[in-house]
Amino acid sequence: MNAEIIAVGSELLLGQIANTNGQYLSTELAGIGVNVYRHTVVGDNEKRLLASLDEATNRADVVMITGGLGPTQDDLTKEVVSRFIGKPLKYHEKTLENMEQFFKKRQKEMPMNNKKQAHYTEGADVFYNRAGLACGMAIEYKDTFIILLPGPPRELKHMYEHDVKSYILNKLEEDSLVLSRVLRFFGIGESRLEEQLLDLIEAQTNPTIAPLASDGEVTVRMTAKAVNRKEAEGLLDTLESRIRERVGDYIYGKETESLPFQTVRLFRDTGKTLSVAESLTGGWFSKALVDVPGASDIFEGSLTVYSEQAKTDVLRVDSSVIEEFGTVSKECAEQMAERVRQLYSTDIGISFTGVAGPDAVEGKEPGTVWIGIAGPKHVTAHLLNLTGNRDYVRLLAVYYGCWFLLKEKVVNE
Numbered sequence: 001m002n003a004e005i006i007a008v009g010s011e012l013l014l015g016q017i018a019n020t021n022g023q024y025l026s027t028e029l030a031g032i033g034v035n036v037y038r039h040t041v042v043g044d045n046e047k048r049l050l051a052s053l054d055e056a057t058n059r060a061d062v063v064m065i066t067g068g069l070g071p072t073q074d075d076l077t078k079e080v081v082s083r084f085i086g087k088p089l090k091y092h093e094k095t096l097e098n099m100e101q102f103f104k105k106r107q108k109e110m111p112m113n114n115k116k117q118a119h120y121t122e123g124a125d126v127f128y129n130r131a132g133l134a135c136g137m138a139i140e141y142k143d144t145f146i147i148l149l150p151g152p153p154r155e156l157k158h159m160y161e162h163d164v165k166s167y168i169l170n171k172l173e174e175d176s177l178v179l180s181r182v183l184r185f186f187g188i189g190e191s192r193l194e195e196q197l198l199d200l201i202e203a204q205t206n207p208t209i210a211p212l213a214s215d216g217e218v219t220v221r222m223t224a225k226a227v228n229r230k231e232a233e234g235l236l237d238t239l240e241s242r243i244r245e246r247v248g249d250y251i252y253g254k255e256t257e258s259l260p261f262q263t264v265r266l267f268r269d270t271g272k273t274l275s276v277a278e279s280l281t282g283g284w285f286s287k288a289l290v291d292v293p294g295a296s297d298i299f300e301g302s303l304t305v306y307s308e309q310a311k312t313d314v315l316r317v318d319s320s321v322i323e324e325f326g327t328v329s330k331e332c333a334e335q336m337a338e339r340v341r342q343l344y345s346t347d348i349g350i351s352f353t354g355v356a357g358p359d360a361v362e363g364k365e366p367g368t369v370w371i372g373i374a375g376p377k378h379v380t381a382h383l384l385n386l387t388g389n390r391d392y393v394r395l396l397a398v399y400y401g402c403w404f405l406l407k408e409k410v411v412n413e
Contacts, residue, residue: 001033001034001035001061001062001168001171001172002034002035002036002037002059002060002061002062003029003034003035003036003037003060003061003062003063003064004036004037004038004039004040004056004059004060004062004063004064005021005022005025005026005036005038005039005040005063005064005065005066006040006041006042006049006052006053006056006063006064006065006066007019007021007022007039007040007041007042007065007066007067008042008043008044008049008065008066008067008068008076008077008151009041009043009044009067009068009151010043010044010045010074012041012043012067013041013043019039019041020153021066021067021149021151021153021156022039022066024153024156024157024160025064025066025156025160026039028160028165029062029168030180030221030223031180031182031221031223032165032168032169032172032178032180033172033178033179033180033223033225034061034062034168034172037059037060038056038059038060040052040056044068044074044075044076045076046076046079046080049068049076049077049080050080050083050084053065053080053081053084053146054084056144057141057142057144057146060144061143061144061145062144062145062147062168063144063145063146063147064147064149065077065081065146065147065148065149066149066150066151066156067150067151068151069117069134069135069136069148069149069150069151070117070134070151071111071113071114071116071117071134072113073113075116077148078116078119078120078121078137078148079119081121081139081146081148082119082121084141085121085139085141085146087121087122087123087139088121088122089119089120089121089122090119090120090121090122091115091118091119091120092118092119092120092126092128092135093118094128095117095118095126095128095129095133095134095135096115096118098128098129098133099114099115099117099118099133102133114133117133117134117135118134118135119135120135120137121137121139123139124137124138124139125137125138125139125167127149127159127163127164127167128163129150129155129158129159130158130159130162131154131155131158131159132150132152132154132155134150134155136148136149136150136159136163136164138164138167145168145171147164147167147168149164177225177226177227177228177229177232178223178224178225178232179223179224179226179229179232179233179236180221180222180223180224181221181222181236181240181254181255182219182220182221182222182254182255182256183219183220183222183240183243183251183254184217184218184219184251184252184253184254184255184257185217185218185219185220185247185250185251185252186216186217186218186250186252186259186399186403187249187250187403188218188247188250189213189218190211190212190213190218193211193218193220193247193250194211196246196247197209197211197220197243197246197247200239200242200243206224206225206235207222207223207224207225207235207236207239208222208223208224209221209222209239210222210223215392215395216392216395216396216399217259217399220243222236222239222240222243224236224239252403252406258292259399259402259403259406260288260289260291260292260398260402261292262402262406263289263292263402263405263406264289264292264294264295264297264298264299266405266406266411267297267298267348267405267411268294268297268298270411270412272298272346272347272348272411273298273299273300273344273346273347273348274289274298274299274300274346274347274348274349274350274405275299275300275301275302275340275341275343275344275346275348275349275350276289276299276301276302276303276340276349276350276351276352277302277303277305277315277336277337277339277340277349277350277351277352278302278303278304278305278351278352279304279305279306279311279327279336279351279352279353279354280352280353280354280355280356280369280393280394280397281352281394281397281398281401282304282306282394283302283304284394284395284397284398285302285350285352285397285398285401286299286302286304288398288402300344300345300346301344302340303315303340303343305317305336308322308327311327311332311336315336315339315340315343316339316343317332317335317336317339318335321335326362326364327353327361327362328353328354328355328361328362328364328368328370329353329370330370330372330381330383332353332370333351333352333353333370333371333372333381334351334372334374334379334380334381335372336349336351336353336372337349337350337351337372337373337374337379337381338372338374338379340374341374341375347375347376347411348373348374348375348405348410348411349372349373349374350371350372350373350374350401350404350405351370351371351372351373351374352369352370352371352397352398352401353369353370353372354367354368354369354370354384354393354397355367355368355369356390356391356393356394357389357390357393358389358390365385366390366393367384367385367386367387367388367393368383368384368385369383369384369385369386369393369396369397369400370382370383370384371384371397371400371401371404373404373405373408373410374410375410375411375413376413377410377413378410378413380408380410382400382404384396384397384400
């Protein structure tokens with residue numbers, strides 16, 4: 001199958017919001033073997049949406065339309081699709097009942113225009129919205145499946161994961177099952193990774209290999225086609241083994257597992273606890289950890305000690321260390337990690353100090369970063385010389401903190 005995605009909303013064209021739905025759907029569809037050939041953004045205009053729909057249905061097996069399912073007059077998607085196909089709109093009773101209960105619980109009267117959120121085109125399969133109000137739908141038109149999804153990302157993702165993905169998979173031919181697997185890498189750049197896997201990439205037929213760089217890391221998506229899941233998994237297992245033989249030291253996880261997720265998992269598996277002292281990252285590392293469910297099992301607490309005085313008065317870093325070596329130093333990073341470990345009585349302490357930019361500090365250039373790690377027996381510090389703007393340096397520092405914890409032997413002492 002090939003697909004096109006049409007995003008509806010004048011706010012997208014005006015740049016008021018980013019089209020994250022398109023990025024999400026492209027990633028998800030690629031994972032089940034559906035190739036996205038085009039993205040289109042259309043304002044809240046009936047004539048232009050009709051034209052885009054006409055063009056897309058002549059090219060694609062699947063046309064996914066996001067947005068324009070709300071209660072206001074400029075939410076036209078369902079009306080336009082109904083007119084395009086030539087079938088009337090009907091009310092989906094379960095959705096209508098859900099909306100009525102929604103307003104009743106809030107002791108408000110439901111405006112009449114909200115009822116249009118329960119519309120669907122006659123003959124369509126309806127996707128009940130468990131995360132919002134407006135229902136989605138899918139309908140076959142000639143040789144194309146037209147799928148309507150709500151615009152709010154939370155609603156769209158929930159509907160795709162619970163209903164739309166299985167709907168599309170059921171439409172794929174049984175003898176061409178497609179299975180994907182994502183490997184996640186850190187500490188190696190996209191070009192270097194590609195160089196190590198170049199012969200595999202050039203010879204790829206089935207499975208295929210697709211490297212992709214994102215903020216601070218690289219992923220490789222492997223996609224196999226087979227007659228059944230067991231055969232597809234076998235193809236992916238063989239390819240993954242070959243990749244691991246070459247660059248396995250840089251692999252930290254699979255699929256959507258992030259570096260903070262793997263860090264929390266490691267500490268839970270080993271039964272260790274962690275505390276954090278942050279200067280450069282200003283609380284970013286702590287937030288990355290607590291964004292992971294279950295972080296409370298391993299994370300005791302943190303201190304953001306940005307100034308020199310905070311480091312000495314609150315964290316009790318020796319003033320003599322700062323006077324002799326400065327705050328951006330191996331010695332300061334090590335003592336910050338050890339002091340926070342003692343303060344919270346944790347197995348491991350980690351610290352971040354450095355220069356995010358744009359100006360130099362203590363004669364150290366922007367991108368100079370020290371990360372300290374203290375355990376019961378050993379204290380170490382890692383020097384990084386990072387490039388990029390202020391936020392990117394801080395983001396990479398957070399990722400490297402996770403990476404060092406995953407690789408550091410002190411965690412397993």
